[in-house]
Amino acid sequence: xxxxxxxxxxxxxxxxxxxxxxxxxxxxxxxxxxxxxxxxxxxxxxxxxxxxxxxxxxxxxxxxxxxxxxxxxxxxxxxxxxxxxxxxxxxxxxxxxxxxxxxxxxxxxxxxxxxxxxxxxxxxxxxxxxxxxxxxxxx
Numbered sequence: 829x830x831x832x833x834x835x836x837x838x839x840x841x842x843x844x845x846x847x848x849x850x851x852x853x854x855x856x857x858x859x860x861x862x863x864x865x866x867x868x869x870x871x872x873x874x875x876x877x878x879x880x881x882x883x884x885x886x887x888x889x890x891x892x893x894x895x896x897x898x899x900x901x902x903x904x905x906x907x908x909x910x911x912x913x914x915x916x917x918x919x920x921x922x923x924x925x926x927x928x929x930x931x932x933x934x935x936x937x938x939x940x941x942x943x944x945x946x947x948x949x950x951x952x953x954x955x956x957x958x959x960x961x962x963x964x965x966x967x
Contacts, residue, residue, distance in 0.1 A: 829911075829966040831959050837912050838931035844905050851902040858895040915965040923958035926951050 829837075837844075916924055922944070929940045930951070937955070941948040 829963055831963045834912075834915075834959050834962045834966060835931060837908060838927055839934065841909065841912065841932050844909060848902055848905050848909070851898050851905070854898050855895060855902070858891050858898065911966050912962075915962040918965055919958050919961060923954055923961070926955050927958050927962075930955055 916927070919927070925944060926940055929935050929943055930937060935943075937948050937951050941951045944951065
């Protein structure tokens, strides 16, 4: 994975995780009877409608397609987070701290260096090396 992509993934990790949770809720919504498209249709309407192109069947197919797309997006995002977490686990504790404070929490290097009792240029160097490592690990 390219270094720029690694940085973006670190910066958006919290948003990606929130999106995964939202997708889980959307999937739950697609599982209920309302999502099949028959909840608001009376029994008589369901029985009379045997045509392949009925509204009920069309809605059911649409919802199944929507479920599949949601599951696909959720899986892709979960895999990105798992790869990132796996890569982060291979870094030193200091590298993890610097990347977390700088990129995941969205702070500046000046703040990061104050928190970790280091100098700013040292933090930048450690962050660059850590991103290089992550880039190699996540290929």
